[in-house]
Amino acid sequence: MGGFDIIGDIHGHHAKLVELLRRLDYLPGQDDGVWRSTNGRTAIFVGDLIDRGPEQRAVLETVRGMVDHGDALIVMGNHEFNAIGWATEDPGRPGVSLRPHTAKNFDQHAAFLALSDAERASWVSWFATLPLWIEIDRDSGGPLRVVHACWCSSAVEYLRPLLDAEHRFTSIEQIRLAHVPFRVDRSRGVALVPNPFFEAVDTLLKGPEVDVHDYGAKEFRDKAGITRGFARLRWWRAGETSFDQLAEIDPAGLDGNGEPYGDVVQVDLTPHDRRKIYADDIPVVFGHHWRTWSPTLKVDFTDVAACVDFSAAKDGPLVAYRFDGPGPIDPRHYLTADGPVALPSSADS
Ligand SMILES: [Mn+2]
Structure with missing residues (x-):
């Protein structure tokens, strides 16, 4: 009973999500259609639900249903963050969005932008409420850390007192700050200095x-x-x-x-x-990094760190890591819709 199924970057691929949830023994509720574990487990999504794939709305509805009913947790991915910036006007510059509407940014966001304005606005306001990281303590089945791109302790500890207790942005002003690489240092006249708030968010969501x-x-x-x-x-x-x-x-x-x-x-x-290299001993599971299936020790995971993004956005499988408490990361806990990892050593025995 219990335990966490940490699911990689989906990027609009609902068919892959449904296949994986079934493999993980989740089923949709007969009354409400909400997917939940038949074994009392909790799903954790590492973010990047949107962009690229063909089924934006279906992915969002499935995941949000699970989160709203307490069957899943989720952290913000850089694509959700970018969607907020695309849709949010800079409070200091009327008519200008926080994320520039360039051709390159449009192309990256085109699948999501195909939804109607009203629908996108509703999803974007949900994105703005997502935590930047999740920490689960020993009493709750951890210790476990989940973040989209990178766990950097100095970035986490810089942000911790500034975000709310669930590690979420507290204001539009914070969201604006997270988009500004440099700020004016008044003590040095007009000098532009790196903005530590931007750098910390950028590291967690996009990696160093x-x-x-x-x-x-x-x-x-x-x-x-x-x-x-x-x-x-x-x-x-x-x-x-x-x-x-x-x-x-x-x-x-x-x-x-x-x-x-x-x-x-x-x-x-x-x-x-x-x-910037992870030196802690608390397990961390993350996405974002476009690995190639299947998971390889020291390349895609270590004893304490496991990537679950194996390029489902393109030709790769959507992947989950089944976390069952203390102990080193075990490659046999990786799973795709096709089943667990085929390990050369176990195939022989
Ligand atoms: Mn990403």
């Missing part, structure tokens, strides 16, 4: 990045063909120290000139960037 130039590494092209000088950091890979192991750059991809990238430089992370 490293500047490739700090390591003498080449810029690279991402999946969308955009040249990037900052690489996502595989912050969960505790014990690794080298840039090539920790920076998310595909050696089989292209560099900034469109040439094959080749080997990524092997040089130790700077002390500044090393502080």
Whole structure:
């Protein structure tokens, strides 16, 4: 009895969600249609319900029904955060949204924008009430931490006293602050200084990045063909120290000139960037990072950290991690609609 089923980034793929819920022994209520566990378990969604996939409304209705009836918890993903910014006028700049309505931002958000204005407004006001992280203590079946992209203790502790007791934004002003990378430091005249509120929210919802130039590494092209000088950091890979192991750059991809990238430089992370690597012993489950099924030790999970985003937005499976209390992360607790992980060692025995 009890326990938590932590479900990865859905991105509008309702068919995958329904298949996975059935595999997890959840069934829709005969009276209300709300999906709930037949074993007394609780689902936890890591965010990114929307964008990309074909069934935005169905995903939102299924998940919200579960959350409203106490059958699921959810944290905010960067796509929910971006939806809030797209739809919210900057209080200081009438007519201008917090998130710019650029072509690139439109393309990323197009599937959700296909819903009517009134419907979107209703979903966006729900998004604004979602917590930025969840902590479950030992008495409630933990310890367990859930966050969309990255658990960074300094970011969490910076935000904790500013957010409400459930780690949610408290005002439009906070949502505005979370969109402003720099602020004016009046004590220094017109100097623009980094805004720590933006940085903390950005780290939790989008993950930390490293500047490739700090390591003498080449810029690279991402999946969308955009040249990037900052690489996502595989912050969960505790014990690794080298840039090539920790920076998310595909050696089989292209560099900034469109040439094959080749080997990524092997040089130790700077002390500044090393502080972004998870060093706690409390289990953390997260999404966002477009892993490739099936889960691999030290690549997709460690003893204390488990990613559940295996690219359901594209061709990958929607994945759950079944958390049953203390103990190291166990790959046999990963599950897709097709079943549990096929482990080479257990297949032989
Ligand atoms: Mn994400």
